[in-house]
Amino acid sequence: MRIEESDIPALARGCAVLGTGGGGDVRTGALAAARAVREHGPVPLVGLPDLDDDTLIVPLSGIGAPTVSHEMIHGEDEPRRIAAEVERLFGRPPGAVMSSEIGGSNGVAPVAWAAALGLPLLDADGMGRAFPEVQMVSMYVAGLPADLVVMSDVAGNVVTIRPVDGLWSERLARAVCVASGSSALMADYVLTAASARGAVVEGTVGRALAIGRATAGASDPLEALRQELGAVRLVTGKLTDVERRTTGGFVRGTATIEGTGADRGRTLTLELQNENLVATEDGAPLAMVPDLITVVDTETAAAIQTEGLRYGQRVTVLAWPCDPLWRTGKGLETAGPRAFGYDLEYTPVEELAEARRHG
Amino acid sequence: MGDVRTGLRIGIDVGGTNTDAVVLDAEGGVAAKAKRPTTADVTGGLRAALDAVLADLENRPGGEGARDRVSRVMLGTTHATNAVLERRNLGRVAVLRLGAPATTSVPPLSDWPADLRAAVSAGEAVVGGGHYVDGREIARPDLDAVRRLLDAAGADAVAVTAVFSPATAEHERAVGELVAAEYGLPVSLSHEIGSLGLLERENATVLNAALHGVAAQVTGALVAALAERGLRARPYLAQNDGTLMTVEQAARLPVSTIGSGPANSLRGAAYLSGVADAIVADVGGTSTDLGVLTGGFPRESAAAVEIGGVLTNFRMPDVLSIALGGGTVVRSAGAGPDSVGYRIASEALVFGGGTPTMTDAAVRAGRVPPGGGGWPRRLAAALAKAAGTDMTDISDTLRAALLAADEAVADAVDRMALGRADRPLVAVGGGAFLLPEDVPGVSGVVRPGHAEVANAVGAAIALASGRVDTILPAGESRSRAIERAKEEAAARAVAAGADPSLVEIVDLLEVPLSYLSEPAVRVHVKAAGPLAR
Numbered sequence: 001m002r003i004e005e006s007d008i009p010a011l012a013r014g015c016a017v018l019g020t021g022g023g024g025d026v027r028t029g030a031l032a033a034a035r036a037v038r039e040h041g042p043v044p045l046v047g048l049p050d051l052d053d054d055t056l057i058v059p060l061s062g063i064g065a066p067t068v069s070h071e072m073i074h075g076e077d078e079p080r081r082i083a084a085e086v087e088r089l090f091g092r093p094p095g096a097v098m099s100s101e102i103g104g105s106n107g108v109a110p111v112a113w114a115a116a117l118g119l120p121l122l123d124a125d126g127m128g129r130a131f132p133e134v135q136m137v138s139m140y141v142a143g144l145p146a147d148l149v150v151m152s153d154v155a156g157n158v159v160t161i162r163p164v165d166g167l168w169s170e171r172l173a174r175a176v177c178v179a180s181g182s183s184a185l186m187a188d189y190v191l192t193a194a195s196a197r198g199a200v201v202e203g204t205v206g207r208a209l210a211i212g213r214a215t216a217g218a219s220d221p222l223e224a225l226r227q228e229l230g231a232v233r234l235v236t237g238k239l240t241d242v243e244r245r246t247t248g249g250f251v252r253g254t255a256t257i258e259g260t261g262a263d264r265g266r267t268l269t270l271e272l273q274n275e276n277l278v279a280t281e282d283g284a285p286l287a288m289v290p291d292l293i294t295v296v297d298t299e300t301a302a303a304i305q306t307e308g309l310r311y312g313q314r315v316t317v318l319a320w321p322c323d324p325l326w327r328t329g330k331g332l333e334t335a336g337p338r339a340f341g342y343d344l345e346y347t348p349v350e351e352l353a354e355a356r357r358h359g
Numbered sequence: 360m361g362d363v364r365t366g367l368r369i370g371i372d373v374g375g376t377n378t379d380a381v382v383l384d385a386e387g388g389v390a391a392k393a394k395r396p397t398t399a400d401v402t403g404g405l406r407a408a409l410d411a412v413l414a415d416l417e418n419r420p421g422g423e424g425a426r427d428r429v430s431r432v433m434l435g436t437t438h439a440t441n442a443v444l445e446r447r448n449l450g451r452v453a454v455l456r457l458g459a460p461a462t463t464s465v466p467p468l469s470d471w472p473a474d475l476r477a478a479v480s481a482g483e484a485v486v487g488g489g490h491y492v493d494g495r496e497i498a499r500p501d502l503d504a505v506r507r508l509l510d511a512a513g514a515d516a517v518a519v520t521a522v523f524s525p526a527t528a529e530h531e532r533a534v535g536e537l538v539a540a541e542y543g544l545p546v547s548l549s550h551e552i553g554s555l556g557l558l559e560r561e562n563a564t565v566l567n568a569a570l571h572g573v574a575a576q577v578t579g580a581l582v583a584a585l586a587e588r589g590l591r592a593r594p595y596l597a598q599n600d601g602t603l604m605t606v607e608q609a610a611r612l613p614v615s616t617i618g619s620g621p622a623n624s625l626r627g628a629a630y631l632s633g634v635a636d637a638i639v640a641d642v643g644g645t646s647t648d649l650g651v652l653t654g655g656f657p658r659e660s661a662a663a664v665e666i667g668g669v670l671t672n673f674r675m676p677d678v679l680s681i682a683l684g685g686g687t688v689v690r691s692a693g694a695g696p697d698s699v700g701y702r703i704a705s706e707a708l709v710f711g712g713g714t715p716t717m718t719d720a721a722v723r724a725g726r727v728p729p730g731g732g733g734w735p736r737r738l739a740a741a742l743a744k745a746a747g748t749d750m751t752d753i754s755d756t757l758r759a760a761l762l763a764a765d766e767a768v769a770d771a772v773d774r775m776a777l778g779r780a781d782r783p784l785v786a787v788g789g790g791a792f793l794l795p796e797d798v799p800g801v802s803g804v805v806r807p808g809h810a811e812v813a814n815a816v817g818a819a820i821a822l823a824s825g826r827v828d829t830i831l832p833a834g835e836s837r838s839r840a841i842e843r844a845k846e847e848a849a850a851r852a853v854a855a856g857a858d859p860s861l862v863e864i865v866d867l868l869e870v871p872l873s874y875l876s877e878p879a880v881r882v883h884v885k886a887a888g889p890l891a892r
Contacts, residue, residue, distance in 0.1 A: 027670075028558065032464040067881060068492050071557045072522050073462040112464060154461035154497065181491035183461075238774075260773075314774060 002042035003111055003121065003205075008034050010212030015107030016303035017211050017225065018204070020292050022275035023104015023130030024066045025305065028073055030108050036115035043111050044120035046096060048202055051122075051193035055095035058086055058190055059126055060113050061106040063134070063173065064183035066307060069105065072154065078185035079113040081152040085160060086190055089148070098122040098196075100137060100188070102204040103130025103275075104305075113185075121205060126189070128201035128323040129292050132274040134173055135166030136335045138325050139189040142199035149173050149188045153180035201323045221301035222316055231320035232353045234279050234286050235259050235268040236298055239313040244272075255295075255309050257317060268317060270295070272306045277340050279317060286356070287319035288342070290326035290335045291349040294318050319349045367416075368431040369592065370819025371408060372623050372812075373397055375437075376644045376701055377789070378404040379815035380412035382429070387630075389809045389816065390425075391416035394789070396701050401438050402580045409584055429590055431890065435597035435619040435818040438577045439570050443617070443667035446474060448576070450515035451481035452568040453508055453544075456561060457488025457521035457530050461497055467520075467561055472668040479569045481514035488530045489522030492830065492879075497522060500530045502537055509542055517542070518568040520549035520561040526830045545571045545611075552614065554828035555881060559663060559672035566666065567614035574613030578606040595856070595890075599675050601626045601657055601817065602824035602887050605856055617666055620814060621676045625650045625657040627817030628785040631807035637783050638776055638801060640768065641813065642790030645684040645698035647768070649775050650676050652785075656865060681771050685790035687717040689760040691752065694720075708745075708753075709738040717764060720757040721793045728792040728811075769799045776800050787813035824865075824887035825851020833880045841867075841882060848886035857888035 003011070012030035015023070037043060051057070060079065062069060079097075087093045097114040099107050102125035114121040126137035140146060146166035151159045151173065159176050163169040169188060177184045191199070211228050218224035226233055237259040244253035252273050259266035268286070271278040276293040279286045287293050295304045298316045325331050327348065337344040366385045371378065374397060382391040393411035398404040416425050442448050454467045467483040468476050486508075487501035500521075509517065517538045521530040528550040538546040547568040553560030581594045596609040601622030609616060621641075628639040635655040641648045651658040657676035664673045682696035686703040699706040699714055706712035708719045721727070722734045723742075742754055772784060784801040786794045787810040798804055809816060827848045831840040849862045866885035 028465055031469045031558070035465065035469055065492070067555060071555050072458070072489075072491065072497075073557060074464045075460045076463045077460065156460060181493065181495070181497075 001045050003037070003045055004042045005034050005037045007209060008037070008108065008111065010216060011111070011205070011209050012108045012212065013215065013302065014208030014210065014212035015102060015104060016305075017229070017294050017296070018102050018107060018128070018208055018292065019104035019130045019303060019305065020275045020294050021272060021304070021306035022132060023101060023106060024062070024069055026105050026108050028070065029105040029112065032074065033108055033111035033115070036112035040115040040118065043114045045123050045205055046120040047123050048193060048196055048200070051096060053192060053194035055193045056086065056090055056092060056190060057096045057098050057122055057193060057196055058083065058094040058187045059098040059100040059139070060110055060185060060187050061100035062109060062183065063177050063186050066305075068182040072181060072183050074109075074183070074185060075154045076116065077156065078152040078154070079116050081156065081158050082150050082185060082187050083117050085150050085158050086187065089150075089160070090190070094119060096120050096122045098191075098200065099125040099205065101125060101127045101130050102201075102208055103127065106130075107205075107208055122200075123205045124196070124200040124202045125204045126200060128204050129290070130275055131335055134170045134186075134188060137189065138201050138323070139191070139199050140166045141325055141328065141331045141334055144189055144191070144195060144199050146189065148190055149186060150190070151176050151180070151184045151186045153184045155180070201325065215301045222296065222298060225296065225301040226318060229318060229320045231318040232287070232349055234293075234317040234319055235263050235266055235281075236261060236316040237263055237266070237268070239309060239315055242309045251306070253306065257315060260314075270317065271342070273340055274306060276306065278337060278342055278344065279319060285344060285347070286352055287349040288337045288344055288346060289340060290322040290331065292320050292322055321349055367425060367429045368433065368819050369409070369412065369429055370815040370817070371405060371432065371434045372620060372814035372818050373401055373405060373434075373436040374620055374643065374814060378408040379812045380408040381809070381812050381815040381819055382412055382416045383816070383819045387820070389812075391419065392809060392812045392815070394812065401436060401441065405434070405436070405580070406584050409588065413588060426588065426590055429592045431595060432581070432585060432590065432592045433595045433597060433603060433818040433821055434581055435623045435814065436577060436616060437620070438616070439573055439613050440617045440666070442570060442573045443475075443566060446478045448573050449478050449569040450572045451513070452479050452565050453481050453512040453514035453517045454483040454565055455505060455508060455517060455519045455534065456485045457500055457519065457534065458497060458557070459485045459487050459501070461489065461522060462557065465558065468565065470558065470670060471562070475667055475669065479565060482508055482512035484508040488534075489524070490527040490530070492523060492526070494527055500533050502534070505534055505537060506541070509538065514544060516568040516571045517544050517546045518549070518561070518565040519546060520557065520564050522557060524548070524550040525553075525555050525560070525828050552612065553672050554883065555830070556672045559670055562669045563614055563671040563673060566669065566671070567612060570613035571610070574610045577613070578610055582606065595821075597623055597818045597821050599673055600659075600824065600885070601676070601821055603821045603856065603890065608855060618664070618673070618675050619818075621648055621650060621678045622657050623817030623821070624648065624787060624814040625652055625676055625817065626655070626821065627813035627815070628652070628787045628807070628810075629655045630816055630820050631787070631809055631813055632785045632805045634783055634785055634805060637785045637805070638772055639785045639787065640772070640791070640794060641788040642786065642793050643684050643788050644686040644700050644703060644790065645682070646680045647683045647771075647788075647790070649679045649681070649771050651775050654865070679771050679775055681767050683717060683764050683767060683793065685716065685718045685793060689715040689717060689720055689757060691756045694760040694764065708741040709734050711741065715753055715757060717760065717793055718790070720761040720764070723754065723757045724761055726792050726795070731792070764793065765795050768794060772798055773800045786810065822887040823852055823855040823857035823890055824885060825849065825853070825855055826883070826885045827851070828881075828883045830879050831882050837880065841884075844882055844884045845886065848884040852886040852888055856890050858891040862886050862888035
């Protein structure tokens with residue numbers, strides 16, 4: 001299939017839901033994608049089996065502070081400079097673009113980048129959701145070496161990093177990003193189609209499209225979304241408190257949602273760290289990272305980012321299972337609750353829901 | 360009614376159905392009031408309401424020559440809103456963004472409806488300039504590129520938006536000076552209009568530039584209307600946050616007048632009731648707008664505000680509208696959302712018409728406005744006359760409609776009150792009598808006098824304000840930087856006409872920014888105070 005301009009609103013809605021509160025605002029990326037598709041034509045969406053083993057796949061993502069990317073939008077030339085550098089390094093041009101992170105702006109903006117480069121978009125990403133740190137990707141969990149990062153910024157600089165591991169990759173990329181004005185475009189884990197097999201989360205672009213389409217025109221958008229996701233509805237209520245603090249370059253915070261209607265009397269606490277990470281009720285977890293937790297507007301089922309959470313919003317919290325890759329030992333070590341500093345034993349959201357039904 | 364022998368001020372609010380006007384005396388009492396239908400050109404209704412309120416004023420004891428004692432006139436109007444919605448009288452704007460080589464992936468006006476873009480844009484360019492978040496230049500402002508666009512565009516006005524101008528405005532100022540000096544065109548600079556968020560701020564800036572002509576018309580019409588009536592009062596315009604601008608400011612920032620209605624009605628409700636923390640329901644002819652007062656000011660909406668299909672980052676009152684008004688049509692299948700509007704006086708059953716309305720439903724249950732004591736009898740007669748026709752069940756239909764309306768109000772109140780049941784509901788607007796005595800979720804229902812003109816009262820009592828929206832370091836220098844931002848906001852309020860000794864900081868919002876190595880916070884400060892005498 002091809003991604004047309006008319007597909008972009010649904011893709012953006014789906015990416016916002018998969019952003020689990022983070023990943024950046026999808027609107028700017030959607031505008032850039034719509035413009036690029038108008039200018040360069042529809043973008044073919046290809047599956048991993050469609051690609052030859054030695055086809056180069058460039059996972060691209062914008063990194064930086066959401067507030068900065070909302071103000072200093074990407075230039076047009078960053079993807080071209082990265083593609084040129086990849087060709088210089090590998091001796092052949094890239095054959096496909098991939099989203100590193102389907103959740104949020106980095107899920108929809110790759111359509112613009114692929115269109116500008118005249119390349120197909122791979123129906124896959126590196127997370128199946130959004131995560132705050134660059135080593136929190138499926139390629140790392142699958143054991144691919146994090147030995148190359150190519151970055152480009154609005155000024156036209158191109159930086160190639162040869163880090164010794166994923167933690168250094170994160171550390172150096174962040175330093176470059178800050179020097180570039182807290183916004184840059186980045187390719188890491190440049191893949192061949194052969195090395196991508198088993199190391200990426202497949203089908204996630206199509207999934208985001210399906211999620212976005214499920215709510216369009218639905219008489220009950222919330223239920224349509226819940227069914228499409230196969231999600232557990234944790235609570236429906238009002239946001240009664242949001243507390244935020246900045247530590248170590250991340251916004252951490254706690255949101256409190258008091259139940260209304262059938263949930264009256266219940267209080268859900270949501271731990272935030274760019275993304276929604278842990279939902280608890282009376283001190284007991286209802287869902288935790290790496291399972292996906294998204295706060296949506298109860299009426300429209302539109303996802304609300306952590307930075308957009310405000311006292312008084314009428315919201316529903318949905319949670320659903322992550323890709324099985326994140327439930328492996330290394331997956332949980334990389335992006336489980338302890339990786340975010342929560343002293344919690346990971347329990348899958350569906351088991352917690354089952355236990356509550358019988359409790 | 361108050362004493363009309365001392366200093367007076369007039370508040371006028373142009374609503375969708377009616378244009379209301381009030382005169383307040385020096386003690387703040389309502390000395391005169393009037394309501395006239397809003398006209399398509401807006402200005403006609405404004406003049407009619409002004410004439411009517413002056414007549415009411417001067418017919419009162421001691422009112423002869425009272426117009427000479429009117430020192431200020433405050434106008435909340437929909438001129439600018441209508442111009443954008445109807446794409447009428449809009450100027451052609453040269454749209455300049457200073458940000459290249461950044462921001463080129465989304466050019467200006469990308470998200471505008473095609474017809475509005477065609478009506479407004481005289482040409483767009485993304486040229487060198489703007490700043491990084493840390494205050495460094497992205498590029499020197501490319502003044503030659505600015506001239507190339509302006510030479511080709513033939514624009515009526517210019518909109519200039521530089522990346523991170525709310526924090527660093529020097530590039531916008533430099534281009535503003537060039538445009539004024541070399542082209543003599545009105546210029547809108549984005550840092551004076553909106554906060555961080557490039558596209559939304561740019562959108563608001565372009566709308567502002569397109570409204571220069573409308574602003575001149577409004578301020579011209581207001582000044583002329585005052586002069587024709589021998590009023591030597593100083594004119595002001597109401598803004599979307601419930602504060603005022605001078606006509607000079609309004610000519611520069613016309614976009615700020617969009618959405619002043621809800622803010623005026625909330626502030627008027629606070630003033631008339633003396634309640635600073637409350638839920639307010641403004642019941643009009645077609646809809647009921649619910650808002651929340653916190654410390655006498657409207658709670659602001661967190662959602663982005665769309666004007667004529669264009670997303671802006673204005674801060675507007677958080678308002679929940681439900682389809683319940685005095686003219687809402689009642690049928691056996693349910694009520695509304697359509698309304699007979701201003702034709703209520705001839706179409707409602709109680710007024711001898713043939714259309715059952717929510718007014719009839721309320722009157723049937725004994726709910727009447729002040730002076731409506733005879734209404735239940737008239738309605739009973741109308742219902743008796745209808746007996747035996749296809750309107751046999753009309754009484755039951757009205758009862759069911761009122762029950763549903765009461766439930767809708769209770770639900771809306773609950774959603775706005777967020778579970779806090781300790782605040783009263785202040786009922787204002789011409790249809791306030793529709794609301795029941797007991798509403799679940801509030802401590803009581805307050806029905807202040809003059810509630811039917813609360814919006815015009817809100818315009819009359821509006822404060823002057825100033826705001827600052829910027830990014831500051833979160834470290835030790837943060838508190839000093841915040842103090843400076845507060846001082847700047849207060850200085851802007853004084854520039855808008857506030858009494859320097861009475862200016863207060865009424866809003867301070869800090870949002871930490873993620874991903875930065877140097878921790879930073881986004882700070883929004885608003886100062887406001889009563890007008891200097």
